[in-house]
Amino acid sequence: MMPVPMVGRGDALEELRNAWEQAQLLGRCVPAVITGLPGTGKSRLTAAAVQAMTPEVVLSGSARLHSPAPYDWLAAVLAGRGPRPELPVPPQALAWLAQDPDVPRERYTPDALLRLAVTTVRALAGGRPSVLMVEDLHALDPASLSLIAELAGAPLPAVLLVTSRPPDEAVNPRLTVRTLERLAGVPGAVRRHLAALSAGEVGQIMQHLYGSSTLAAAAWQHTGGNPYRLTELLAMAGTEQALAQLVHPPAGPAVPVPVPAARRPAALTAPEQAALTAREREVLGCLAEGMSNKHIATALGISVRTVTVHVSNLLRKTGASSRTEAALWAVQRPAG
CATH class of the missing domain: 1.10.10.10 (Winged helix-like DNA-binding domain superfamily/Winged helix DNA-binding domain)
Known part of the structure; x- marks a missing residue:
C-alpha cells in the first residue's frame, strides 16, 4: 500500500512524474499546477514529486511576508542560492531583481526587466534537468506572475511546479486567473485541485494503520476529510482504542484509554x-x-x-x- 500521506493523491503523483519525463524528452518547461485549500496536502504532494523526479537543480521561491514587491519569487530564489553567481545579466539589473536596497529603478522598463528575469532563471538552471518551485502563487506580485507565465513552455528541461489556493483567495484574483489559464494552456500541462479526502480514502488510512476501517466514517466526519487535521488526530490517538474515544466520546463516566506518553498533550x-x-x-x-x-x-x-x-x-x-x-x-x- 502507498504511504499514508499519499492516500488519495497517487494519481496526481503519477501525473507529475509523467510531466517530468515529458519535460526531459521535449526539452521544454512543462507547468504543473496544484491548487487546494490549506491542509489538503499540496506541500506533501510536491515534496514527494520532487523526490521522485530527482532534478539536478531546484529553484524555489514564494511571496514575501507582507506587501508583495516586484519579482518576489525570483528574489527568494536568488536569496536561497547563497553567494550570487556570475550571470549574463547587468549587475545593476540583477541587484534590482534581487530586491537589493538602494538600487535605481527608473533605468529599466517593465518589458526589459521581464526579459532579464527570464534570462536569470534560465541561466541559473543552466540547461540542466530542473524543478522551478513556485509556492503560493495566489500571494505573488504581478511581476512574478508575468515571469511564471513566461517560463511556461520555455526551452528548458524543467517542470514548473506551482502551488496555489483558489484564485478567489489571491492577492490579485484576475491576474492569478489569467496566469493559471496561461499555464494550463501549455501542451502537456498538469492541473490538479486537491479536495478533502473521501470517507473511503480515510478508510484506506485506517486499514493501513490499524488493519481495520471500523472508525473511518467517524474520523472522516470529525476532521471533514482534511488531511492535516486527520494526521494530527491520528498522531494524538496513537492506538485505535484511543482514537475511538476521541471520535466517539462516552456518554457517561468511563475509564479513559491511556494515550502513549510521547503523543499525550498537556x-x-x-x-x-x-x-x-x-x-x-x-x-x-x-x-x-x-x-x-x-x-x-x-x-x-x-x-x-x-x-x-x-x-x-x-x-x-x-x-x-x-x-x-x-x-x-x-x-x-x-x-x-
Missing part, C-alpha cells in the same frame, strides 16, 4: 472555558490547517508579530504547551 482547557476572541479563533483555525505564522499573517492581513502574540495567547488560554497541542485542541472539536 491537560488542555475545555473549549467552553477558553474564552477566545474572534481573531484568536481565526488564528487557531489556521493553526489547525497546518499554517505557519508567515502564512497566517498573509491570510489574515496582519503582521507576523501580531500572529505571534495571538499564538502566545492561545497557548495560555487553551493550556497547550506548543502550537501542535493548540492545533490538537482545535482538532478535538468536530468540524462544522
Whole structure:
C-alpha cells in the first residue's frame, strides 16, 4: 500500500512524474499546477514529486511576508542560492531583481526587466534537468506572475511546479486567473485541485494503520476529510482504542484509554472555558490547517508579530504547551 500521506493523491503523483519525463524528452518547461485549500496536502504532494523526479537543480521561491514587491519569487530564489553567481545579466539589473536596497529603478522598463528575469532563471538552471518551485502563487506580485507565465513552455528541461489556493483567495484574483489559464494552456500541462479526502480514502488510512476501517466514517466526519487535521488526530490517538474515544466520546463516566506518553498533550482547557476572541479563533483555525505564522499573517492581513502574540495567547488560554497541542485542541472539536 502507498504511504499514508499519499492516500488519495497517487494519481496526481503519477501525473507529475509523467510531466517530468515529458519535460526531459521535449526539452521544454512543462507547468504543473496544484491548487487546494490549506491542509489538503499540496506541500506533501510536491515534496514527494520532487523526490521522485530527482532534478539536478531546484529553484524555489514564494511571496514575501507582507506587501508583495516586484519579482518576489525570483528574489527568494536568488536569496536561497547563497553567494550570487556570475550571470549574463547587468549587475545593476540583477541587484534590482534581487530586491537589493538602494538600487535605481527608473533605468529599466517593465518589458526589459521581464526579459532579464527570464534570462536569470534560465541561466541559473543552466540547461540542466530542473524543478522551478513556485509556492503560493495566489500571494505573488504581478511581476512574478508575468515571469511564471513566461517560463511556461520555455526551452528548458524543467517542470514548473506551482502551488496555489483558489484564485478567489489571491492577492490579485484576475491576474492569478489569467496566469493559471496561461499555464494550463501549455501542451502537456498538469492541473490538479486537491479536495478533502473521501470517507473511503480515510478508510484506506485506517486499514493501513490499524488493519481495520471500523472508525473511518467517524474520523472522516470529525476532521471533514482534511488531511492535516486527520494526521494530527491520528498522531494524538496513537492506538485505535484511543482514537475511538476521541471520535466517539462516552456518554457517561468511563475509564479513559491511556494515550502513549510521547503523543499525550498537556491537560488542555475545555473549549467552553477558553474564552477566545474572534481573531484568536481565526488564528487557531489556521493553526489547525497546518499554517505557519508567515502564512497566517498573509491570510489574515496582519503582521507576523501580531500572529505571534495571538499564538502566545492561545497557548495560555487553551493550556497547550506548543502550537501542535493548540492545533490538537482545535482538532478535538468536530468540524462544522
